[in-house]
Amino acid sequence: MTKLMGIVSLLLLSAVLGPIIITEHPWSQNARDFLLHNGYRDTGASNLVSAIYLGYRAYDTIGETIVLLAAVTGAVFLIKGFGSSHQAPVPSYKRGAIRTNIISMTTGKLAPVVMLFGWYVMFFGHQSPGGGFQGGVVLASGMLFIALGREHHKRDSQLTKKRLHRIEVLSLWLILLLVCIPLTLGAAILENPLTKIGDSIPRVIYIIGFNMAIGLKVGSGLSILGLLMMDMQHDD
Protein backbone atom coordinates (compact mmCIF):
# COMPACT_ATOMS: atom_id res chain seq x y z
CA MET A 1 0.00 0.00 0.00
CA THR A 2 2.76 2.40 0.96
CA LYS A 3 4.72 1.51 -2.18
CA LEU A 4 1.64 2.10 -4.35
CA MET A 5 1.06 5.47 -2.73
CA GLY A 6 4.71 6.40 -3.28
CA ILE A 7 4.56 5.45 -6.95
CA VAL A 8 1.31 7.37 -7.41
CA SER A 9 2.76 10.50 -5.78
CA LEU A 10 5.89 10.26 -7.95
CA LEU A 11 3.70 10.05 -11.04
CA LEU A 12 1.58 13.01 -9.91
CA LEU A 13 4.69 15.06 -9.14
CA SER A 14 6.20 14.36 -12.54
CA ALA A 15 2.87 15.18 -14.21
CA VAL A 16 2.74 18.54 -12.45
CA LEU A 17 6.42 19.53 -12.50
CA GLY A 18 7.44 17.86 -15.78
CA PRO A 19 5.87 20.38 -18.16
CA ILE A 20 7.48 23.25 -16.24
CA ILE A 21 10.94 21.71 -16.59
CA ILE A 22 10.64 20.53 -20.17
CA THR A 23 8.88 23.52 -21.67
CA GLU A 24 10.67 26.20 -23.68
CA HIS A 25 8.10 28.87 -22.92
CA PRO A 26 9.79 32.08 -21.75
CA TRP A 27 9.13 33.16 -18.21
CA SER A 28 7.30 36.35 -17.42
CA GLN A 29 9.80 39.11 -16.66
CA ASN A 30 7.56 41.84 -15.24
CA ALA A 31 8.59 41.39 -11.62
CA ARG A 32 12.27 41.14 -12.51
CA ASP A 33 12.23 44.32 -14.57
CA PHE A 34 10.28 46.18 -11.89
CA LEU A 35 12.78 45.21 -9.20
CA LEU A 36 15.72 46.01 -11.45
CA HIS A 37 14.47 49.52 -12.13
CA ASN A 38 12.87 50.46 -8.80
CA GLY A 39 14.57 48.31 -6.18
CA TYR A 40 17.60 50.48 -5.56
CA ARG A 41 15.62 53.73 -5.59
CA ASP A 42 12.90 52.46 -3.25
CA THR A 43 14.99 50.81 -0.57
CA GLY A 44 18.55 51.99 -1.12
CA ALA A 45 19.94 48.46 -1.02
CA SER A 46 22.10 47.55 -3.98
CA ASN A 47 21.77 43.87 -3.09
CA LEU A 48 18.33 43.22 -4.55
CA VAL A 49 17.75 40.12 -2.43
CA SER A 50 17.94 42.31 0.69
CA ALA A 51 15.75 44.87 -1.02
CA ILE A 52 13.07 42.23 -1.49
CA TYR A 53 13.12 40.47 1.85
CA LEU A 54 13.55 43.55 4.01
CA GLY A 55 11.80 46.08 1.80
CA TYR A 56 8.98 44.71 -0.27
CA ARG A 57 8.47 41.49 1.66
CA ALA A 58 9.41 42.55 5.19
CA TYR A 59 6.18 41.16 6.59
CA ASP A 60 7.24 37.62 5.58
CA THR A 61 10.61 38.18 7.21
CA ILE A 62 8.94 39.06 10.51
CA GLY A 63 6.96 35.82 10.32
CA GLU A 64 10.15 33.89 9.63
CA THR A 65 11.79 35.43 12.69
CA ILE A 66 8.85 34.44 14.86
CA VAL A 67 9.06 30.87 13.55
CA LEU A 68 12.68 30.76 14.69
CA LEU A 69 11.72 32.16 18.08
CA ALA A 70 9.09 29.43 18.45
CA ALA A 71 11.63 26.75 17.49
CA VAL A 72 14.20 27.96 20.02
CA THR A 73 11.53 28.22 22.70
CA GLY A 74 10.39 24.66 22.06
CA ALA A 75 13.94 23.33 22.18
CA VAL A 76 14.67 25.21 25.41
CA PHE A 77 11.50 23.75 26.89
CA LEU A 78 12.50 20.22 25.86
CA ILE A 79 16.13 20.37 26.98
CA LYS A 80 16.35 20.71 30.72
CA GLY A 81 18.96 22.72 32.47
CA PHE A 82 18.18 26.19 31.21
CA GLY A 83 18.73 28.86 33.83
CA SER A 84 21.09 26.83 35.96
CA SER A 85 24.37 27.68 34.32
CA HIS A 86 26.32 26.70 37.42
CA GLN A 87 25.72 22.98 37.36
CA ALA A 88 27.99 20.53 39.05
CA PRO A 89 30.93 20.04 36.68
CA VAL A 90 30.99 16.64 35.08
CA PRO A 91 34.31 14.85 35.69
CA SER A 92 36.38 14.76 32.55
CA TYR A 93 36.88 11.01 32.60
CA LYS A 94 33.13 10.57 32.26
CA ARG A 95 32.80 12.75 29.19
CA GLY A 96 35.54 10.98 27.30
CA ALA A 97 38.69 12.59 26.01
CA ILE A 98 37.14 14.40 23.09
CA ARG A 99 38.76 17.77 23.83
CA THR A 100 42.41 17.86 22.98
CA ASN A 101 44.86 20.71 22.80
CA ILE A 102 44.64 20.68 19.03
CA ILE A 103 40.91 21.30 19.12
CA SER A 104 41.10 24.05 21.70
CA MET A 105 43.93 25.84 19.89
CA THR A 106 42.27 25.58 16.48
CA THR A 107 38.86 26.71 17.65
CA GLY A 108 40.35 29.53 19.74
CA LYS A 109 42.27 30.91 16.79
CA LEU A 110 39.52 30.34 14.26
CA ALA A 111 36.56 31.71 16.22
CA PRO A 112 37.45 35.44 16.09
CA VAL A 113 37.92 35.27 12.33
CA VAL A 114 34.61 33.47 11.91
CA MET A 115 32.82 35.98 14.13
CA LEU A 116 34.37 38.92 12.28
CA PHE A 117 33.12 37.44 9.03
CA GLY A 118 29.69 37.06 10.63
CA TRP A 119 29.60 40.74 11.60
CA TYR A 120 30.69 41.67 8.07
CA VAL A 121 27.95 39.54 6.48
CA MET A 122 25.44 41.11 8.87
CA PHE A 123 26.36 44.77 8.39
CA PHE A 124 27.02 44.67 4.66
CA GLY A 125 23.95 42.63 3.78
CA HIS A 126 22.59 45.55 1.77
CA GLN A 127 25.59 45.59 -0.54
CA SER A 128 27.20 42.18 -0.67
CA PRO A 129 25.57 38.75 -0.51
CA GLY A 130 24.36 37.91 2.96
CA GLY A 131 22.10 39.52 5.50
CA GLY A 132 20.77 39.09 8.98
CA PHE A 133 20.02 35.38 8.93
CA GLN A 134 23.29 34.32 7.36
CA GLY A 135 25.36 36.64 9.53
CA GLY A 136 23.57 35.41 12.63
CA VAL A 137 24.24 31.78 11.78
CA VAL A 138 27.92 32.48 11.15
CA LEU A 139 28.14 34.44 14.42
CA ALA A 140 26.54 31.58 16.33
CA SER A 141 28.96 29.07 14.84
CA GLY A 142 31.82 31.29 16.01
CA MET A 143 30.37 31.27 19.52
CA LEU A 144 30.01 27.50 19.39
CA PHE A 145 33.62 27.17 18.24
CA ILE A 146 34.76 28.88 21.41
CA ALA A 147 32.46 26.73 23.53
CA LEU A 148 33.67 23.57 21.79
CA GLY A 149 37.29 24.19 22.62
CA ARG A 150 36.78 24.59 26.33
CA GLU A 151 36.11 22.23 29.15
CA HIS A 152 32.69 22.26 30.69
CA HIS A 153 33.60 24.08 33.86
CA LYS A 154 35.68 26.68 32.01
CA ARG A 155 32.94 27.50 29.58
CA ASP A 156 31.20 30.09 31.69
CA SER A 157 32.01 33.57 30.54
CA GLN A 158 30.45 36.99 30.89
CA LEU A 159 28.06 35.91 28.17
CA THR A 160 26.02 33.31 30.00
CA LYS A 161 22.93 31.67 28.63
CA LYS A 162 20.71 34.07 30.53
CA ARG A 163 22.41 37.07 29.01
CA LEU A 164 22.20 35.54 25.56
CA HIS A 165 18.51 35.06 26.19
CA ARG A 166 18.25 38.70 27.22
CA ILE A 167 20.00 39.76 24.00
CA GLU A 168 17.53 37.69 22.03
CA VAL A 169 14.52 39.27 23.70
CA LEU A 170 15.96 42.78 23.31
CA SER A 171 16.59 42.22 19.61
CA LEU A 172 13.02 41.00 19.22
CA TRP A 173 11.88 44.26 20.80
CA LEU A 174 14.17 46.15 18.43
CA ILE A 175 12.51 44.38 15.50
CA LEU A 176 9.06 45.29 16.80
CA LEU A 177 10.19 48.89 17.28
CA LEU A 178 11.45 48.98 13.69
CA VAL A 179 8.09 47.61 12.58
CA CYS A 180 6.25 50.39 14.43
CA ILE A 181 8.48 53.36 13.57
CA PRO A 182 6.87 53.94 10.15
CA LEU A 183 3.48 54.44 11.81
CA THR A 184 4.72 57.45 13.76
CA LEU A 185 5.98 59.11 10.60
CA GLY A 186 2.79 58.64 8.67
CA ALA A 187 3.90 55.75 6.47
CA ALA A 188 2.19 52.40 6.18
CA ILE A 189 3.34 49.64 8.48
CA LEU A 190 6.73 48.25 7.43
CA GLU A 191 7.07 50.88 4.74
CA ASN A 192 10.49 52.46 4.70
CA PRO A 193 9.90 55.50 6.96
CA LEU A 194 12.73 57.51 5.46
CA THR A 195 10.75 57.94 2.26
CA LYS A 196 8.53 60.37 4.16
CA ILE A 197 11.39 62.50 5.39
CA GLY A 198 13.08 63.11 2.10
CA ASP A 199 16.42 62.30 0.62
CA SER A 200 18.53 63.94 3.31
CA ILE A 201 19.01 60.64 5.19
CA PRO A 202 19.94 57.58 3.13
CA ARG A 203 17.09 55.09 3.08
CA VAL A 204 19.36 52.14 3.50
CA ILE A 205 19.64 52.82 7.25
CA TYR A 206 16.30 51.11 7.80
CA ILE A 207 17.55 47.98 6.05
CA ILE A 208 20.80 48.00 8.04
CA GLY A 209 18.83 48.27 11.29
CA PHE A 210 16.66 45.33 10.33
CA ASN A 211 19.70 43.27 9.34
CA MET A 212 21.37 44.03 12.65
CA ALA A 213 18.33 43.16 14.77
CA ILE A 214 17.63 39.94 12.89
CA GLY A 215 21.28 38.93 12.97
CA LEU A 216 21.55 39.48 16.73
CA LYS A 217 18.36 37.56 17.30
CA VAL A 218 19.32 34.58 15.12
CA GLY A 219 22.86 34.50 16.47
CA SER A 220 21.88 34.59 20.14
CA GLY A 221 19.05 32.08 19.64
CA LEU A 222 21.25 29.55 17.88
CA SER A 223 24.04 30.08 20.43
CA ILE A 224 21.62 29.28 23.25
CA LEU A 225 20.50 26.17 21.40
CA GLY A 226 24.05 24.98 20.82
CA LEU A 227 25.20 25.69 24.37
CA LEU A 228 22.19 23.82 25.76
CA MET A 229 22.93 20.83 23.57
CA MET A 230 26.57 20.80 24.61
CA ASP A 231 25.68 20.83 28.30
CA MET A 232 22.97 18.23 27.90
CA GLN A 233 23.45 15.31 30.28
CA HIS A 234 22.70 11.70 29.73
CA ASP A 235 19.52 10.55 31.39
CA ASP A 236 20.68 6.98 31.74
Next chain:
Amino acid sequence: MITILLLLIVIGSTYALFSRDLLHSTIALSMTSVVSALIFYLLHAPDVAITEAAVGAGLSTVIFIWIIKHTKRSDP
Protein backbone atom coordinates in the same frame (compact mmCIF):
# COMPACT_ATOMS: atom_id res chain seq x y z
CA MET B 1 29.93 21.02 -14.88
CA ILE B 2 26.56 21.44 -13.23
CA THR B 3 25.50 18.01 -14.48
CA ILE B 4 28.49 16.41 -12.75
CA LEU B 5 27.68 18.25 -9.52
CA LEU B 6 24.02 17.18 -9.72
CA LEU B 7 25.15 13.58 -10.24
CA LEU B 8 27.31 13.95 -7.11
CA ILE B 9 24.24 15.14 -5.21
CA VAL B 10 22.22 12.14 -6.38
CA ILE B 11 25.02 9.74 -5.40
CA GLY B 12 25.48 11.37 -1.99
CA SER B 13 21.82 11.41 -1.09
CA THR B 14 21.32 7.83 -2.26
CA TYR B 15 24.21 6.75 -0.10
CA ALA B 16 22.78 8.71 2.84
CA LEU B 17 19.44 7.00 2.32
CA PHE B 18 20.70 3.43 2.15
CA SER B 19 23.69 3.47 4.47
CA ARG B 20 23.32 1.51 7.69
CA ASP B 21 25.86 3.63 9.53
CA LEU B 22 24.17 6.88 10.53
CA LEU B 23 27.46 8.77 10.87
CA HIS B 24 28.37 7.92 7.30
CA SER B 25 25.00 9.10 6.05
CA THR B 26 25.34 12.36 7.99
CA ILE B 27 28.71 13.00 6.36
CA ALA B 28 27.18 12.20 2.96
CA LEU B 29 24.35 14.67 3.64
CA SER B 30 26.89 17.33 4.58
CA MET B 31 28.79 16.68 1.35
CA THR B 32 25.52 17.02 -0.55
CA SER B 33 24.94 20.41 1.09
CA VAL B 34 28.40 21.64 0.16
CA VAL B 35 27.96 20.54 -3.45
CA SER B 36 24.56 22.22 -3.68
CA ALA B 37 26.06 25.40 -2.22
CA LEU B 38 28.62 25.24 -5.02
CA ILE B 39 25.82 24.84 -7.56
CA PHE B 40 23.99 27.85 -6.11
CA TYR B 41 27.17 29.88 -6.41
CA LEU B 42 27.68 28.82 -10.00
CA LEU B 43 24.09 29.81 -10.77
CA HIS B 44 24.75 33.38 -9.48
CA ALA B 45 22.90 33.07 -6.16
CA PRO B 46 25.60 33.74 -3.57
CA ASP B 47 23.06 34.57 -0.84
CA VAL B 48 21.50 31.15 -1.02
CA ALA B 49 24.97 29.60 -1.25
CA ILE B 50 26.04 31.23 2.02
CA THR B 51 22.86 30.08 3.74
CA GLU B 52 23.15 26.55 2.42
CA ALA B 53 26.80 26.26 3.46
CA ALA B 54 26.21 27.69 6.95
CA VAL B 55 22.98 25.87 7.77
CA GLY B 56 23.13 22.71 5.67
CA ALA B 57 26.78 21.84 5.97
CA GLY B 58 27.48 23.45 9.34
CA LEU B 59 24.66 23.59 11.84
CA SER B 60 22.52 20.64 10.81
CA THR B 61 25.57 18.37 10.61
CA VAL B 62 26.60 19.39 14.12
CA ILE B 63 23.10 18.71 15.44
CA PHE B 64 22.88 15.32 13.69
CA ILE B 65 26.28 14.24 15.02
CA TRP B 66 25.29 15.38 18.50
CA ILE B 67 22.14 13.32 18.35
CA ILE B 68 24.05 10.29 17.08
CA LYS B 69 26.44 10.65 20.00
CA HIS B 70 23.51 10.51 22.39
CA THR B 71 21.76 7.59 20.68
CA LYS B 72 22.83 4.58 18.69
CA ARG B 73 25.12 4.92 15.73
CA SER B 74 23.83 2.09 13.58
CA ASP B 75 20.42 1.97 11.99
CA PRO B 76 18.93 -1.43 12.85
